[in-house]
Amino acid sequence: MSSENYPKEKSPAESHAEVIVRMFPSDANPAGNVFGGEILKHIDMVAGIVAQRHSQSNAVTVSMDSVNFLKPVFVGNVLTLNARINYVHNSSMEIEVKAEAEDIVTGIRTVTGTAFVTFVALDKNGKPTHAPKLSLKTDDDRIKFEEGRIRMDNRLKNRQK
Numbered sequence: 001m002s003s004e005n006y007p008k009e010k011s012p013a014e015s016h017a018e019v020i021v022r023m024f025p026s027d028a029n030p031a032g033n034v035f036g037g038e039i040l041k042h043i044d045m046v047a048g049i050v051a052q053r054h055s056q057s058n059a060v061t062v063s064m065d066s067v068n069f070l071k072p073v074f075v076g077n078v079l080t081l082n083a084r085i086n087y088v089h090n091s092s093m094e095i096e097v098k099a100e101a102e103d104i105v106t107g108i109r110t111v112t113g114t115a116f117v118t119f120v121a122l123d124k125n126g127k128p129t130h131a132p133k134l135s136l137k138t139d140d141d142r143i144k145f146e147e148g149r150i151r152m153d154n155r156l157k158n159r160q161k
């Protein structure tokens, strides 16, 4: 596996990303409920921003898990997706995404979805390459790193080859 000349360590705060999108009728079923797949697309997109910011390389989605749609999202809602990196192994990175829907008239914001997305950093030849290690600055960073390590071990035990 190659190791390019990028910073050896970066904190989770350095790659954190937030994306805000408005939900339109074309994103939803006839009753106005936004499709899960539409939300997944935005989850993948914001997680990809974090993975590429952290690795400063091309990075591709290798798995998505623990996807939960906790509450409905409706046409007209403003969806805010927050993403942070929890764990880095060699080339693989676990990104946690939280989606929050806002009713723009009432201002009420509800957590509507959560997911973990694993990305792999690729070099210029499309091969897995080392991502910078995580520099853990806060207690939250340390807790999330350890939880991420356990989830990654389980993911690899259960993965389809």
Ligand SMILES: CC(C)(COP(=O)(O)OP(=O)(O)OC[C@H]1O[C@@H](n2cnc3c(N)ncnc32)[C@H](O)[C@@H]1OP(=O)(O)O)[C@@H](O)C(=O)NCCC(=O)NCCS
Pocket (backbone or CB within 6 Å): 060, 061, 062, 063, 088, 089, 090, 091, 092, 093, 118, 120, 126, 127, 128, 155, 156, 159, 160
């Ligand atoms: C990502 C990809 C290059 C990895 O190839 P591979 O032959 O599995 O490579 P490796 O076995 O060396 O694994 C590379 C890393 O991916 C991790 N990985 C592979 N499958 C995984 C899975 N299902 N879940 C989590 N991590 C996984 C490995 O643990 C390894 O991590 P490490 O470098 O941190 O130790 C390859 O699976 C691929 O190209 N997938 C398609 C990606 C894509 O196009 N995504 C968009 C949606 S189609």
